[in-house]
Amino acid sequence: MTISWEPFQFFGGNTLDPLTNVLLELFLVFVAAQVGAEIAQRLKLPAVVGEITAGCLLGASVLGWIHINEPLEVLAEIGAVFLLFSVGLETRVDELKKVGRVATLVGISGVVLPFVLGTAWALYIGDDIPRSMFVGAAFVATSAGITARVLQDLGMLNRTESRVILGAAVIDDILAMLLLGLVTSLQAGSGVDLSNLFLVFIQAIGFIVVIALVGTRIMRRSSLLLERPINPLSPLTICLALCLGLAVAASYLGLAAIIGAFLAGMIAAETEQRETLIAQLRPIMAFLVPFFFVVTGAKINLAALGSVDVLLMLLVVTLLAIAGKFIGCSLAALSLGRKSAVIVGVGMVPRGEVGIIVAGLGLQAGIFSDTIYAIIIAMSLITSVITPPALGALFADTKSASSQVSAQEDGNK
């Protein structure tokens, strides 16, 4: 593909060279994301809500200012890959062990019930089993990012409930990745014989387990690779290369690229340079991740939501998504006491990046219709919007309630 360059189509808006057009789109997307995020945050909503809304406004169904083309798709994909890399970077095997039994229970139970409800709903509206399980997978992942941000804003990061929520959200992410591997393999199997399907599935799960276990161990023992003297940015560039490499490897194995990126993040989290990496990744993400969310929003076909039937569907899906997480997680956290269990249940409700990414994969693969895609994105946004105020109210309500950890460590942070 060659790109002609005519730099002299002076003020001739329609006849600009392709690169200028793409630059203009990048500029629009980036600015819209910043403005959307700023407005959302001033309204005390998660930034991602503003970015997706901005994308929806710029997209074909409202203003039509941007058209999803290959460069934008690729930037959005890189954004998603780095986003999941950073989620992986926040995931430490050791810390998972510390949060212990309750968080594990909450995480697992908070995956099973929404998955079952989501799958059941999709079966009910008439999808086949593999497609329905793909829908179920989009119901699963709690947004660790959104919840952590809210808990941080409330100054509640040291409470037992917060630790359980964050630990469970991480377990949640790992299970969501396994589940995504499972449903993509199942989806691959439609029309293929069962033994082949089994092989694909085993290879997918094997990839995840081997990389996660062996990779983290290798990294923990030898940080040699990362101690080169010449280039001060070497640890970062090596880890970015690892991230891209495992993303490609995951794609080759029929898994989503983001699964590889997530595993790369988990591996990188075991190095001594983890804090540096997190800090250096932040500016990169500040530039690239908005492309992912704006493109996500731009793909929403608002017309697909424009009927009473579909809005009712959205209502049902949102209620199922909330009920699944809330019931699953609060039941599993009952040992903390009823009030704490309620807080944990509410804290696990927001769906975020991972669910949105799964929805995007479903749309690209032709598994989701415009309607299902729009419903799942809208559901993710709604759960993200209602959780922060609910959590705030609950914490205000129980400020004097029992919380052993917070009593010990309240002054630390």
Added chain:
Amino acid sequence: MTISWEPFQFFGGNTLDPLTNVLLELFLVFVAAQVGAEIAQRLKLPAVVGEITAGCLLGASVLGWIHINEPLEVLAEIGAVFLLFSVGLETRVDELKKVGRVATLVGISGVVLPFVLGTAWALYIGDDIPRSMFVGAAFVATSAGITARVLQDLGMLNRTESRVILGAAVIDDILAMLLLGLVTSLQAGSGVDLSNLFLVFIQAIGFIVVIALVGTRIMRRSSLLLERPINPLSPLTICLALCLGLAVAASYLGLAAIIGAFLAGMIAAETEQRETLIAQLRPIMAFLVPFFFVVTGAKINLAALGSVDVLLMLLVVTLLAIAGKFIGCSLAALSLGRKSAVIVGVGMVPRGEVGIIVAGLGLQAGIFSDTIYAIIIAMSLITSVITPPALGALFADTKSASSQVSAQEDGNK
């Protein structure tokens, strides 16, 4: 353009979905850049030499592992834009005033002579005047980055000669941008009447002067925009938006996008957050700039260099480029004494990013043939490779020579 997604073409290398193929190319480009840079730096060569060589190896004329497609072009363009943004960020109007008369003389004289020689050579081989001036423009810009790195490695940043070199390199960059604006306008004028050409030229120069003068003043007086409390990355994202916005604006005016990015950097350099911005930009550049250099290398058609005639041409061009800079700059620096003048002359020799970008623009615009493009890139590389050892030898030679500034401040750095 829609992208089909078939995640299940398991191990079927040829039938992978487009996004996976692009991811694979990104991975190859990124890793090749890192390996190339690492090898170059271990050989005491500038990293950019390794990155361009890696690109040349990956490209069509050797391995053929990567094909320049639109996403790669866009990533390379973003890399070039941020590269020039960071060059602008290092350019402070105040510091330019400090370096004073000698640096200004060196900068101007170091632009005029190479430009004249380059243009004359192109006229001699048979190009018309506008094309020849485009060739001349590619002869002009000293790589402040490469020289600064060498001086830093030698621990010579405090010497008078070093200050003159760096100051002159900055003036050099500004003049190169003005010149690029001039030659693109002239190029635009081929076949257009003179009054229109004059209008385009005035608008281009007007844009540069207005943005540079007014923009920096506005920024210096009110950093209000950048003092928002909500998002700690706001200064960065606002400046990135400014960078993309001015890049697009420059494109619309018929200028190279990088001119707008450079101006955005100069404006951002006047804010209080300059140091933070430089630090935050580094990881972003570590990810994106390699794409620019690898794509630059991949576009080299080695076959175009494969004849004795062309190699002789390359020799002549390189000698002209070296002679133009060396004579122009050392003459202008004679007031520092003969030895210092020689050091300044040698230090200004390496051509780098800006010259390479101009060559890329020339290729895209169809102004440069494959041969001219390959010759200019090769010339830039050769001047960058020979300067560091030459500078090292010269400084070793004159270690006891007179240098007022170094005597005062030797202990500081």
